[in-house]
Amino acid sequence: MNRHRVCRADEVASNAMKPVAMGRATILLTRLPSGEIKAVGSRCPHQGANLEYGCLTGHAHSDQPNVLLMDRPGQILRCPWHGFEFDLCSGESVADQGKLRLRRFDVEIENGDVFIVM
Amino acid sequence: MLLIDADVHESFAGIRDLIPYLKEPYREWIERGAWRGFSQPFAYTSPGSGNRADVRNADGSASVSDYGVMRRQLLDTYNQTYAVLTGYFYPTMLKLQYGLSSALASAYNDFVAEHWLAKDKRFIGSIQINARDPEAAAYEIDRMAAHPQIKQVMLPVVDDIAYGHPMYRPIFAAAERHALVIALHHTILAEGPFGMGLHYIERHTLLPTSMMAEVISLILNGVFDGYPSLRFIILEGGFSWLPHLMWRMDREYRQGRVEVPWVKKLPSQHMRERLRFSTQPAEDLTADQWLKLIDLMGSDEYLIFSTDYPHFDFDDPRVSIPRSLPDALQEKIFWKNGAWLYGLEAPAQ
Numbered sequence: 001m002n003r004h005r006v007c008r009a010d011e012v013a014s015n016a017m018k019p020v021a022m023g024r025a026t027i028l029l030t031r032l033p034s035g036e037i038k039a040v041g042s043r044c045p046h047q048g049a050n051l052e053y054g055c056l057t058g059h060a061h062s063d064q065p066n067v068l069l070m071d072r073p074g075q076i077l078r079c080p081w082h083g084f085e086f087d088l089c090s091g092e093s094v095a096d097q098g099k100l101r102l103r104r105f106d107v108e109i110e111n112g113d114v115f116i117v118m
Numbered sequence: 119m120l121l122i123d124a125d126v127h128e129s130f131a132g133i134r135d136l137i138p139y140l141k142e143p144y145r146e147w148i149e150r151g152a153w154r155g156f157s158q159p160f161a162y163t164s165p166g167s168g169n170r171a172d173v174r175n176a177d178g179s180a181s182v183s184d185y186g187v188m189r190r191q192l193l194d195t196y197n198q199t200y201a202v203l204t205g206y207f208y209p210t211m212l213k214l215q216y217g218l219s220s221a222l223a224s225a226y227n228d229f230v231a232e233h234w235l236a237k238d239k240r241f242i243g244s245i246q247i248n249a250r251d252p253e254a255a256a257y258e259i260d261r262m263a264a265h266p267q268i269k270q271v272m273l274p275v276v277d278d279i280a281y282g283h284p285m286y287r288p289i290f291a292a293a294e295r296h297a298l299v300i301a302l303h304h305t306i307l308a309e310g311p312f313g314m315g316l317h318y319i320e321r322h323t324l325l326p327t328s329m330m331a332e333v334i335s336l337i338l339n340g341v342f343d344g345y346p347s348l349r350f351i352i353l354e355g356g357f358s359w360l361p362h363l364m365w366r367m368d369r370e371y372r373q374g375r376v377e378v379p380w381v382k383k384l385p386s387q388h389m390r391e392r393l394r395f396s397t398q399p400a401e402d403l404t405a406d407q408w409l410k411l412i413d414l415m416g417s418d419e420y421l422i423f424s425t426d427y428p429h430f431d432f433d434d435p436r437v438s439i440p441r442s443l444p445d446a447l448q449e450k451i452f453w454k455n456g457a458w459l460y461g462l463e464a465p466a467q
Binding site: 046057060061062063064065066067068069078082083084085093094095096100 | 284339340344368371372373374375376377378379380384
């Protein structure tokens with residue numbers, strides 16, 4: 001298992017996707033409202049849009065037509081092209097679980113630095 | 119082979135047949151000719167003026183109201199196991215006077231129970247309602263649901279109702295309460311997105327688009343999610359458009375779910391689990407085209423045979439479904455899929 005230092009933890013903000021280089025690939029980092037940092041692949045599994053320009057939002061839910069509720073703020077990433085929703089915690093497509101999934105990477109924080117574990 | 123015919127249009131000889139079943143004041147209204155029934159806003163161009171030209175009484179007059187004619191021409195000729203009566207008198211077409219409309223629905227249901235259902239155990243009945251008054255419609259469903267041959271509620275497709283609107287929920291609640299199927303069928307008011315066009319052939323070709331609109335409305339407004347045991351059938355609305363609608367709605371859902379999060383599944387999953395289609399008009403597909411289409415649909419459980427008797431675009435069960443299709447598939451189309459939808463078993467021999 002390899003660890004790669006990619007940036008300092010205080011460079012990773014909430015409500016933003018921070019691109020970092022991993023060899024020839026790019027990984028995106030974001031900070032959840034809980035403070036936890038998540039790392040995902042930079043390309044949407046649907047048609048390859050650059051998720052750096054995606055929208056960080058919450059989980060829209062409801063059991064009653066015409067009543068819109070939102071929970072889990074900052075935990076859903078929407079693709080900048082088609083708006084497909086991905087759960088940053090599981091990587092799963094919200095609308096189509098098991099079919100489309102973000103590539104996720106394990107993150108470790110040590111002495112204020114962010115490491116990607118592969 | 120066992121055979122369910124999912125779309126058979128019984129009728130009355132005239133609106134006055136309903137007088138004995140109408141409550142006042144509407145009985146008096148019809149008795150004095152205050153309303154003479156619906157009239158289509160176009161001319162039929164077929165030889166039988168909307169019906170098969172050979173559907174005639176002994177005296178040669180046109181008949182869509184004679185059980186004996188139907189028994190001879192349909193039930194016995196094709197050895198039908200069950201025929202689902204769907205009517206073509208849909209009080210929802212009245213756009214005002216809801217009390218009259220609801221009373222007409224009740225009267226028609228009682229007329230059908232006495233003059234059709236009671237005459238042949240092969241008939242499966244449908245409840246007619248005035249959908250514009252959903253509470254009254256629910257009351258009528260509750261009233262008729264105990265009839266042992268009733269298995270279905272008719273939702274008529276008109277030109278101004280998409281049934282996903284929340285105001286229609288009492289209808290679905292009542293149907294689910296009694297484990298009845300919801301059947302959507304066009305009416306003489308049904309049209310396409312830009313109206314009926316300039317010719318009857320335009321309007322008739324457009325009818326599937328009204329069915330697509332109803333499916334879109336029902337699923338995206340939460341009817342499938344809100345009534346999870348309810349089953350639906352599209353009658354006489356085509357079926358070869360299903361793959362397109364599944365793909366389109368799934369794509370729309372993946373990118374737009376945030377607007378309708380009360381929809382909990384991919385639309386195609388809802389369709390696969392609880393939406394079915396009658397086959398007529400079967401569009402004269404070849405056997406190879408049938409197989410390709412069913413492959414694109416992803417299931418051989420969607421289709422249920424129907425004749426549309428006595429209408430002019432009738433499908434003969436011996437011809438309209440190619441006999442070269444695999445036996446197991448034919449058995450599903452002619453029997454198993456319909457038996458599942460309506461909860462029917464083969465009659466005891």
